[in-house]
Amino acid sequence: MAYNVAQKLIASHLVSGSMIPGSEIGLQIDQTLTQDATGTLVMLELEALGLDRARTEVSVQYVDHNLLQADSKNAEDHEFLRSACRRFGLWYSKAGNGVSHPTHMQRFGVPGKTMVGSDSHTPAAGSLGMLAIGVGGTEVATAIAGEPLYLKMPQIWGVRLTGELPPWTSAKDVILEMLRRHGVHGATNRILEYFGPGLATLTAMDRHVIANMGAELGATSTVFPADEQVRAFLRSEQREADFTELLADADASYDLTEEIDLSTVEPLIAAPSSPGNVVPVREVAGRPVAQVVIGSSANPGLRDFAMVAAMVKGRQSAPGLSFDVNPSSRQILQDLTKMGSTFDLVRAGARLHQTGCMGCIGMGQAPAHGTNSLRTMPRNFPGRSGTKEDSVYLCSPETAAAAALTGSITDPRDLTELFGLEYPKLELPAVSSVNTSMLEAPLAPEEAAEVTLVKGENISSLPVFEPLEDRIEAPVALVLGDDVSTDEILQAGARALPYRSNIPKLAEFTFAQIDETYVARVLETRDTSGHIVVAGTNYGQGSSREHAAITPKFLGLRVVLAVSFARIHWQNLANFGVLALEFTDAADHRRIQQGDVLLLTGLRDALRTGKEIRVRNETRDQDYAVRHTLSTRQVEMLLAGGLIPWLRDRKAQDTRVPGATG
Known part of the structure; x- marks a missing residue:
């Protein structure tokens, strides 16, 4: 059978499921990427999992987001991250070494490999012929521990490029053209694969620009072939030995196709x-x-x-x-x-x-x-x-x-x-200034076993989350519109992110961009009924930071009812035991108001059997039909309270059964 590049990458790493769009598949992961805004939780999750040593080929922790040191918080987190890398066998990239995605591409990216990262722009590595996917930190932690990545098999969207970019335009205009055509969720549950004669005019770093912002289209990932442009890039990085050609078969097909004539692209914004x-x-x-x-x-x-x-x-x-x-x-x-x-x-x-x-x-x-x-x-x-x-x-x-x-x-x-300015003609060096002095290699296993995690006062342990209740009766704390981003759910920036490993403190910033009264209101019901959030389409777009699922959960969030969800946030909600349900009738979203009390019953049986779930609005005497899109594995994970307790329970069961495997 003829395969495109994405299918070849998936087929070579498939450990469960079939490559049928919409069905769940499991992929073996070769590499992981974490950055400091999300990596602290990943390291705490490795501790919670009881990991002895990373099971991946390469795992790298970058310090590139929280570099301002207005007080001791960021510096202490950097010490913690370094100690965790030394303890668990990861590479550590020091502050100032570089932004994770281009630095990883320069030093560690290898054609034909798979990678997950706790940053939504991880697919930038697809520029080298990798299958790189942004996920929540919990899934990165489990990948480091040797577990497969589970996701719905995406459709493969082939984008054929012809022509050559005219002066005063560049790769950014290409991805902006895709966004102009399709918007921020046009590629949901799809992998973008670029092909065609126009590829020969785009360098590997040009492709990085396009693959990076595929995330803004909602794409699961973006891939390019590993061709002569990739070979040239690796040669310039003095890593040509890592090159492996990876091309689509001559008669490969795609689930859907698009074409861009590069010569017609104009400056976009x-x-x-x-x-x-x-x-x-x-x-x-x-x-x-x-x-x-x-x-x-x-x-x-x-x-x-x-x-x-x-x-x-x-x-x-x-x-x-x-x-x-x-x-x-x-x-x-x-x-x-x-x-x-x-x-x-x-x-x-x-x-x-x-x-x-x-x-x-x-x-x-x-x-x-x-x-x-x-x-x-x-x-x-x-x-x-x-x-x-x-x-x-x-x-x-x-x-x-x-x-x-x-x-x-x-x-x-x-x-x-x-x-009077003519379009500049650049002469770039053929060989890059390779500098590995700020990369610390993993310790030998015997040395790593002696390392103690360095935890400053701003680092807390992960909260303990209980199994999903069978009956939930709770007020609606927020009713939101379409395209709510994770930046709006849990803001980034210099005020909030220094508390990224202090969940109780970080929770104070939850939904502050939208409603500054949210935290005070939901604390009143956190230990009794909890609360529910209602939203429109594409809820949770943007950054992969799982804090946007953890802090609402910490504050008592039980259920999110939405017209549709962005992929990564949907997974993060399940990972932390929050039930994500979609309205069968999108119009029901507009019938619910803040303060309404909603009742859901028989949840455990309904989730396991696939029965219809009915939501009763006790305040307005209305009923709404909703559905879940969870796999059987995710249902059991959710019922256990989330991914980490589910894995711990499974590991404990395996140790009690002679001959069992994980």
């Missing part, structure tokens, strides 16, 4: 406040800009920074504009400096920040109220920047640099007329 709100730059040109930020995992390559440097060389950024540059890896910063590009940026008025995610996650660089910020980042959800009522646009490096020069949104194609 995502207007506030959604990555799916994409328009041509010329439609919004002239709007004033107070801030331009270059960096993040969405535009992390040397080419992206060098292009901006070449465009501003010998010029000065606009008066009153904050021009911020966040290098994506220490290695790329070294190359920029060797090329003289760092000097060109600084001379043009750029503020050079430390290597890391920074403004992308709201860790500094928050814009002023009432001003526009242009960013080469993947997300512009409301408040994600650190400013509650922000106005953030997402764009390519070319469009960002044009705004830095003019002080307003400007189509970069107009720079020739405005400044």
Whole structure:
């Protein structure tokens, strides 16, 4: 049978199930990626699982999000993460070494491998011909412990590329074109696979940009073939020995197809406040800009920074504009400096920040109220920047640099007329400045066994969650609309994220972006009835951070009723024992109001047998039909109280049965 690249990756790692779209499959995982905003919980989960040593080929913990050290919290968490890596046998990437996704691509990515990461942009590694999937931290922890990853078999969506990008456009405009066409949930339960003659014109790092932001389409993952462009990238990283060709069979087919003629792509921009709100730059040109930020995992390559440097060389950024540059890896910063590009940026008025995610996650660089910020980042959800009522646009490096020069949104194609600026032709080094000095390798097993976890006062143990009740009668604490993001459920930023490993404290920020009274109200019912949240479509889009499931659960969340869920958050809810149910009739979402008391009975039997679940609105004398989309495995996991208690129970049962295996 002829396979496309995604099917080859899945088939070679399939340990259970069949490759039938919609059915549950289990995949063996080769690599894992964690970052510090989510990794602390992963390490606590490894401790809770009683892990002796990582069972994966490669697992890496990066420190790239929480780099600001306003007090001791972040520094203490970094000490904890390092000690956990030494204890459990993981690589540790020190603060300042680089953003996880480009750094992993440079140092550890290998064609043909599978990877899960506790960051929704993990699919960026698909640029190298890997199957990389963003999941919740609990699933990363279980993968590190040697468990398969379970998910619904996605459809494979083939995107055929032809032609070549014209001047003043780049890979960011390609993924923005996909978002313009399909919005933020157009690729839900699908893997995007790019193919066609246009691929030969896109470097591996160009592909990284496209694969990274497939997450904004709701895609399970994005894959590219491992071809000569991938070989060239690995050669430049002095890792050509890791190259394995991985191509689709000549007569491979896809569940659905799309085509983009690269030569017709124009500069695009995502207007506030959604990555799916994409328009041509010329439609919004002239709007004033107070801030331009270059960096993040969405535009992390040397080419992206060098292009901006070449465009501003010998010029000065606009008066009153904050021009911020966040290098994506220490290695790329070294190359920029060797090329003289760092000097060109600084001379043009750029503020050079430390290597890391920074403004992308709201860790500094928050814009002023009432001003526009242009960013080469993947997300512009409301408040994600650190400013509650922000106005953030997402764009390519070319469009960002044009705004830095003019002080307003400007189509970069107009720079020739405005400044006499021709499209720069870059000469990038053939060999990268490989630097592994800030990577700490795993300890030998005998040394690791002697390591004690270093826990500062800001690190708490995981909460204990009880099995799912058979009968739930609880008030509705919130009724929400469509496309609520995990940033709105549990905000990022410098105020909240330092408490990422202190669940009781972090819980105080839950839904603060939406309703500042939520926490006080639900605490009144936490130890009695708990509460319910009602939402529209695509509930929980965005970041994979499982805190957005844990803190509401800690505050007494029992059930979420929604029209539909984003994949990762849906999994995270189940992992932590929260029942996620979908309305059979989407109109029922609008019939429920905050404060209504809902009753669900016979849940354990209904979940196991697949019987219809009825929700009784005791306040309004109404009934609603709802359904779950959980697999048999997930039902048992949910009934046990979540993934960790279910695995512990299973492990305990296996040890009591002679000859049993995990």
